[in-house]
Amino acid sequence: MNDVTVLIVDDESRMRKLIRDFLMQKGYSILEAADGEEALKMFEEHQNKISIILLDVMMPKLDGWSVLRQIRQTSKVPIIMLTARGEEQDELFGFELGVDEYISKPFSPKILVARVEAILKRTKGDEKELKDYGGIVIDVEGRTVTVDGKNVEMSLREYELLKYLVDNENIALSRDKILNNVWNYDYYGDSRTIDSHIKKIRHKLGKKGKYIQTMRGVGYKFEVK
Amino acid sequence: MNDVTVLIVDDESRMRKLIRDFLMQKGYSILEAADGEEALKMFEEHQNKISIILLDVMMPKLDGWSVLRQIRQTSKVPIIMLTARGEEQDELFGFELGVDEYISKPFSPKILVARVEAILKRTKGDEKELKDYGGIVIDVEGRTVTVDGKNVEMSLREYELLKYLVDNENIALSRDKILNNVWNYDYYGDSRTIDSHIKKIRHKLGKKGKYIQTMRGVGYKFEVK
DNA sequence: TCTGATTATGACCAAAATATGAACAAAAAG
């Protein structure tokens, strides 16, 4: 429930303002982009905190479909497309690409808010309070980790790194990806920093530290086995 | 994973038939109910196999909203409401109650199918992408290889070389091509290097190592046979 | 069958990547 960020992508500043005002009133944080390119840049930078994207279809430089496609290559973030009164053609096109919802302009702000909330509820719904990875239990809300029932203290970085790994269970993550997602995208530190944290986490996880596998030449992977 | 059952609730048999025909054509199983009461009965009986519900709003006996409310007390099954061209009032009302989607009558069957599939995709957990080459299974995300179900450890080069070979299944690859694609362009090493890695891979693949064929004077080819 | 060319194989080692411990710096807490 806390701090939901919405990325609004529309070339008309009037439209952005309208949406922004309503959503801010509802307590959401807002990011804005005025065209497709900006949107992609925005998304890369703030990927971790963006909960949902409102995406206009008609834009200069890079249209909504292109943006959608690009984002879908790496992310499943909910996306609502803002369209002129829809042609069926477009809708079909979009659903295949992974559009979550359509809203036709002009729309009432209430509808907008309702749909945003419905989608957020839906997406949030399927992540339970507690996630159990073979005995490593993470309470996302409480930001706590227990291993075989025993509480384990994790520092901020350790928690975030572990979280990132388990969120991508069974997926080999490159060092780059890890840096970009757990650290700031512009972090230029020592490449041994990750190792160092991995070491600490493994140690804290005890036996289950081996769930974090090193993928030589690539990075790390979390896998329960 | 397959065998998705859709419950269609509408009092007009003509409408049910229309929807049924389209969805069956797409391979879905269908259950039908002609009014709200029947719908609830149906749902109770078949709750475990129903993946999604298409629910008409206007019905005799018990209308769609009532059905929705009742079902939501015990279940989160995705529900698409079928409405007459919508008044905003209704939509808002429904989102609060947990409607996943609206479709306004009249609608095209294509839109219907697209939305059903979109929702199912969303609810269903993502299955990972596995490629199977005659018992050699490659999980690209996890960067793992299994042979006849048994995990096989591959080093970076081995994995990349194997991947390159299977990506070009049935195509004879020259040593040059292999070097340029798996190694860096400017690699000027021993020409025996490839052989050496091929050997290791074949060994790790066991019997199935013979899928990697030697093309004398040319290079290698991966072929399942 | 013989022969030169090509590929397979096993052993070896240097280079590369990672693990680790300790020291240091920076931030947060008191």
Added chain:
DNA sequence: CTTTTTGTTCATATTTTGGTCATAATCAGA
């Protein structure tokens, strides 16, 4: 301001690897 915790860097140890080389096996053509 001092203490404590956290994050990063660095030097060193350890592990894995990729590549080389020598030798054996295989192949294709004469």
